Amino acid sequence: MGKSMNENESASSEAQATLESLGKLQRDALESTRNPIWLDILTTLTIGTMNWLYLYMHSKLHLILLIPIAWIAFYSIQRCRKAGFRVKAFPMPARFTFIYFFLLMVVLFPTFFFGIKYLYSIGMTWAGHALLVAFCIFLFFSIRYFPIYSWIAKKGEK
């Protein structure tokens, strides 16, 4: 009886150690596919500038910034291939991808977009600028950290 309990505990701790090492390996693999920080900053600034041009300056020039965004996407893919990887666009399991994109696209991004637009339209320019900066910070963190690490980090935990 005691021996069987010890065996169970040993199997459990062995399985736990295996899961943790697999989680770490997946994090290491994904870490090496990560874009350099300057590229994530450039992406954030380009999208932030697009929003500023459109919402504050009412300029049609914002569409020109789709060119650097396309370049960044192309560069990221090529960089990974040269490094010996082909990565998933969304490394999360399907249900997390759905929740993540639902939250981002349907709730958070539109809230920021219409919030900034509203603040500019009622003349609260500085509040609009502040919300735009908050949007850029949020965007940076969601590009850099969330898609890759949030689920992997929990994989070996139980």
Next chain:
Amino acid sequence: MSASQFDALIHAPNRLQICAVLEALVEIEFKKLRELLDVSDSVLSKHIKALEEADYVEVIKRTAGGRQHTWVALTSSGRKAFQGHVKELKKIVG
């Protein structure tokens, strides 16, 4: 959704690690996989061959810059087997 099932073929630590890396990515070059796992060419080749025979991984040869590069990807049956195995490990952890 894969069922929780222990898979003897991928239970070997190196094979489990190969599947884990391939599950996180779409494809990886043989050289890069070797670096990540810190194993020799021959050990990695042996394990990949075993996984390929079980139809768990796919080996793709590509030519770039006049040189042939070997890429490895997980097949859908390999992904199911790995996910089932991980579920089984989680069940053991409780």
